[in-house]
Amino acid sequence: MNAHTPLRIGSSYVAALRAKLPHAVLEERWQTDRQATITVKLEALPEAVRTLYYVHDGWFSTMAGNDERGLNGTYGLYYVLSMGGAEKCHMVIHAQVPEDKPEFPAVTPLVPAAVWYEREVRDMFGLEPVGLPDARRLVLPDDWPDGLYPLRKDSMDYRFRPAPTTDAENYPFINDAKQETTVVPLGPLHVTSDEPGHFRLFVDGEDIIDADYRMFYVHRGMEKLAETRMGYHDVTFLADRVCGICGYAHSVAYANSVENALGIVVPERGQAIRSILLETERLHSHLLNLGLACHFVGFDSGFMQFFRVREKTMMLAEMLTGHRKTYSMNLIGGVRRDILAEQKLTTLKTLGELRCEVRRLVDILLSTPNIGGRVTNVGRLDPKVARDHSPVGPVLRGSGFRRDTRADHPFAGYLSGATPINVQTGCDVLSRTLVRVSEVFDSMAIIENLLNDTPAGPILTEDFTYTPYKFALGFTEAPRGEDIHWSMLGDNQKLYRWRCRASTYNNWPVLRHMLRGNTVSDAPLIVASIDPCYSCTDRVTVVDVKKSTTKTVAYKEMERYCRERTSSPLK
Amino acid sequence: MLPDLPHLALAGFQATALLAAAPLVSGFARVMRAKMHNRQGPGLLQDYRDIVKLMQRQEVWPPDSGWVFKAMPMLVMAVLLVIATGTPIFTLAPPIHVMGDLVLSIYLYALARFFLSLSGIDSGSSFAGIGASRELTVGVLVEPTMLLSLFVAALLAGSTDEGAIATAIANGHMQSAGAAVLAGLAFAFGVYVELGKLPYDMAEAEQELQEGPLTEYSGPSLALLKWALALKQTLVVGWFVGLFLPFGASADLSIDGVFNGALAFALKALVIFAIVGVLSNAVARVRFRFTPRHSWAGVGVASLAFVFYLVGV
Numbered sequence: 001m002n003a004h005t006p007l008r009i010g011s012s013y014v015a016a017l018r019a020k021l022p023h024a025v026l027e028e029r030w031q032t033d034r035q036a037t038i039t040v041k042l043e044a045l046p047e048a049v050r051t052l053y054y055v056h057d058g059w060f061s062t063m064a065g066n067d068e069r070g071l072n073g074t075y076g077l078y079y080v081l082s083m084g085g086a087e088k089c090h091m092v093i094h095a096q097v098p099e100d101k102p103e104f105p106a107v108t109p110l111v112p113a114a115v116w117y118e119r120e121v122r123d124m125f126g127l128e129p130v131g132l133p134d135a136r137r138l139v140l141p142d143d144w145p146d147g148l149y150p151l152r153k154d155s156m157d158y159r160f161r162p163a164p165t166t167d168a169e170n171y172p173f174i175n176d177a178k179q180e181t182t183v184v185p186l187g188p189l190h191v192t193s194d195e196p197g198h199f200r201l202f203v204d205g206e207d208i209i210d211a212d213y214r215m216f217y218v219h220r221g222m223e224k225l226a227e228t229r230m231g232y233h234d235v236t237f238l239a240d241r242v243c244g245i246c247g248y249a250h251s252v253a254y255a256n257s258v259e260n261a262l263g264i265v266v267p268e269r270g271q272a273i274r275s276i277l278l279e280t281e282r283l284h285s286h287l288l289n290l291g292l293a294c295h296f297v298g299f300d301s302g303f304m305q306f307f308r309v310r311e312k313t314m315m316l317a318e319m320l321t322g323h324r325k326t327y328s329m330n331l332i333g334g335v336r337r338d339i340l341a342e343q344k345l346t347t348l349k350t351l352g353e354l355r356c357e358v359r360r361l362v363d364i365l366l367s368t369p370n371i372g373g374r375v376t377n378v379g380r381l382d383p384k385v386a387r388d389h390s391p392v393g394p395v396l397r398g399s400g401f402r403r404d405t406r407a408d409h410p411f412a413g414y415l416s417g418a419t420p421i422n423v424q425t426g427c428d429v430l431s432r433t434l435v436r437v438s439e440v441f442d443s444m445a446i447i448e449n450l451l452n453d454t455p456a457g458p459i460l461t462e463d464f465t466y467t468p469y470k471f472a473l474g475f476t477e478a479p480r481g482e483d484i485h486w487s488m489l490g491d492n493q494k495l496y497r498w499r500c501r502a503s504t505y506n507n508w509p510v511l512r513h514m515l516r517g518n519t520v521s522d523a524p525l526i527v528a529s530i531d532p533c534y535s536c537t538d539r540v541t542v543v544d545v546k547k548s549t550t551k552t553v554a555y556k557e558m559e560r561y562c563r564e565r566t567s568s569p570l571k
Numbered sequence: 572m573l574p575d576l577p578h579l580a581l582a583g584f585q586a587t588a589l590l591a592a593a594p595l596v597s598g599f600a601r602v603m604r605a606k607m608h609n610r611q612g613p614g615l616l617q618d619y620r621d622i623v624k625l626m627q628r629q630e631v632w633p634p635d636s637g638w639v640f641k642a643m644p645m646l647v648m649a650v651l652l653v654i655a656t657g658t659p660i661f662t663l664a665p666p667i668h669v670m671g672d673l674v675l676s677i678y679l680y681a682l683a684r685f686f687l688s689l690s691g692i693d694s695g696s697s698f699a700g701i702g703a704s705r706e707l708t709v710g711v712l713v714e715p716t717m718l719l720s721l722f723v724a725a726l727l728a729g730s731t732d733e734g735a736i737a738t739a740i741a742n743g744h745m746q747s748a749g750a751a752v753l754a755g756l757a758f759a760f761g762v763y764v765e766l767g768k769l770p771y772d773m774a775e776a777e778q779e780l781q782e783g784p785l786t787e788y789s790g791p792s793l794a795l796l797k798w799a800l801a802l803k804q805t806l807v808v809g810w811f812v813g814l815f816l817p818f819g820a821s822a823d824l825s826i827d828g829v830f831n832g833a834l835a836f837a838l839k840a841l842v843i844f845a846i847v848g849v850l851s852n853a854v855a856r857v858r859f860r861f862t863p864r865h866s867w868a869g870v871g872v873a874s875l876a877f878v879f880y881l882v883g884v
Binding site: 182183184185205206294297298299300301302303304305308368369370371373374519520521522 | 860
């Protein structure tokens with residue numbers, strides 16, 4: 001679509017980069033009007049990301065590694081920044097890592113938000129982030145053989161299961177506490193989490209001094225699967241299954257990424273239907289979280305009542321999509337089912353009932369004795385920590401930042417109207433809960449507006465052809481925050497690379513900061529307040545923490561390495 | 572002085588009846604809870620079925636545990652049965668006179684709590700350990716309320732014998748009605764905390780501590796422990812009813828009188844547990860570090876009862 005309107009929103013950032021780092025910018029490519037990929041020299045990578053992040057109000061969205069040896073003899077690294085300044089757009093910093101020297105200067109010491117991504121790319125591609133203090137694996141299990149990098153094109157078949165190399169658990173959990181602490185293990189299986197994640201709380205009495213955690217126990221290898229055996233259209237259905245709650249957001253993000261790459265214009269009615277379903281998904285997801293918040297403070301009556309009301313949203317989803325979880329509705333180019341006039345009326349009626357019931361329940365919840373004491377000032381996410389780590393969704397908005405993909409980077413049915421952004425400044429569990437409460441009501445209003453002025457017309461376009469090696473980003477605002485996918489098409493009716501990042505992936509690293517200084521009894525509540533989605537995060541592998549305050553490798557040393565590219569400080 | 576045969580028979584009957592009814596009490600709490608949740612829930616007799624089922628299961632001990640851990644369910648059950656023979660519940664006078672002293676009752680409950688906490692520490696589980704320390708802290712926090720309110724009642728009746736207190740209240744022979752009512756209120760608060768129900772179920776908080784001291788128990792031990800905790804709930808309510816609401820309790824040992832007393836207790840307990848059921852399901856769990864604020868209120872009311880006693884209101 002940029003053929004007709006070469007707006008190129010964000011070109012000022014490219015100009016600023018060229019000015020800041022003369023000669024380092026090698027190439028700029030525009031995927032859409034608001035999406036540019038800027039190739040920089042490898043040694044300029046950390047500084048380029050830092051400049052966009054801190055100087056131009058960029059937020060770390062995702063990073064994709066890509067084995068492009070078959071295309072140009074290098075590994076590609078794509079650092080994606082969502083620009084929150086005057087020109088809202090996505091800037092992708094691309095650097096090429098030579099095949100014979102698989103290492104790159106780590107961005108993490110300058111931008112802490114990159115830490116999980118760089119650990120993951122080391123696990124999956126064997127690219128060493130030089131200067132990254134955390135040497136632990138993130139995604140790969142303890143018993144995975146060294147030197148086997150799953151996402152390299154020549155490493156392994158997707159069905160291959162290497163034999164375990166050790167029986168011992170050798171993952172070191174980090175404890176920065178000064179005094180003696182007791183270890184309280186939460187997980188990998190725990191009554192309050194339905195999915196596996198291992199939290200180690202280091203406590204003194206009841207107070208949490210420090211915490212560390214490990215995820216990726218249920219890594220499903222979806223990216224490898226998509227690249228090796230599924231066609232383009234199959235991946236929309238696979239993407240649904242990334243999450244059991246917010247799967248539809250993933251398939252919209254995936255379809256969106258391919259549509260952006262090929263310049264496909266989805267019919268307006270299809271776009272509106274996507275938004276209606278995304279909001280339906282947000283309704284049932286937020287009501288789930290509100291119920292769980294009650295459960296974790298011991299108010300099970302509230303939990304049951306929220307789930308009773310939530311059932312209506314599930315029935316709504318079933319009526320609109322034929323599936324309680326809004327699955328299997330997307331195709332590249334649009335959606336598979338239209339919303340009929342009768343369904344529209346039923347939806348509007350159900351929303352009316354829902355609004356009354358949720359309003360009543362929320363009033364009951366907020367006036368229940370003790371609730372205030374349980375959630376106020378618990379699990380504080382300091383805005384400074386949030387700025388450094390780029391969390392997303394209600395976690396970020398509960399700390400006072402006005403960021404919402406639906407408003408910042410409009411897509412699907414959000415292109416027309418202004419989407420309200422709900423912000424709370426308390427930084428605690430209460431704020432995050434209140435953000436979700438407001439969003440429930442907003443979602444109902446958005447669905448009503450979209451239903452009332454849905455444009456007529458087709459819901460799907462099939463008027464396009466696939467072009468190999470085109471790539472782009474696709475994004476949605478899932479209930480838990482931004483989901484972002486980076487897809488590159490292949491020449492065999494399959495994807496060359498699919499990088500799928502769930503919102504919770506960006507929210508895990510700040511959790512450690514939220515847990516510190518609270519008590520053991522608040523831990524499950526705090527974990528629940530980021531509304532975590534273990535298996536989404538786990539789609540690939542690994543874990544970490546220990547950033548913002550630590551620089552194990554001196555910055556000077558790294559800078560020297562960036563300049564000279566010799567004698568890596570990690571060897 | 573050894574108790575005579577009728578008193579022994581009454582003690583045996585009261586302890587057996589309460590033990591048999593205990594799972595009914597916890598089952599009733601579950602039914603109430605389900606009603607408050609708008610769900611079908613288990614039947615009234617579910618806890619009997621649970622106990623039978625657990626009795627048939629294998630017992631698993633944590634490797635780090637010692638004899639305290641293994642003996643605890645037995646010890647707690649034994650202590651509670653001793654209390655059941657001494658508290659005046661069906662009758663105005665304690666079945667076994669020497670066991671019916673309120674100082675003794677208070678310390679028998681403390682003994683049960685002591686072993687419960689010790690087993691939590693002995694289990695080697697960090698959740699059970701935190702639950703144990705919470706159990707002790709809660710004990711320390713509610714004990715002043717219970718002691719003070721009971722002492723006011725004892726002063727009013729002129730004796731620490733529970734039978735004398737019950738008789739005095741039943742006959743309205745109190746120097747100060749205001750003091751008696753306030754002491755009753757403070758004691759009711761203490762009893763509510765002792766019940767271990769929301770918002771004060773800190774030690775066993777499922778979401779926070781995975782049931783605290785109970786975490787590591789399994790099979791027959793768990794069955795015995797659950798049974799004992801249900802018995803404890805029945806007993807503390809019986810304690811409260813016996814001392815401060817003794818109306819309908821039998822004044823003699825006639826068979827009719829005792830049965831009527833048991834029936835009266837059952838009705839009173841039903842009302843109390845229904846109120847408890849509504850209260851405990853309408854609130855969230857209090858944050859553990861805020862518990863002292865609540866218990867100080869209890870101490871305040873008990874102190875006020877003492878002041879009322881002094882000025883004779």
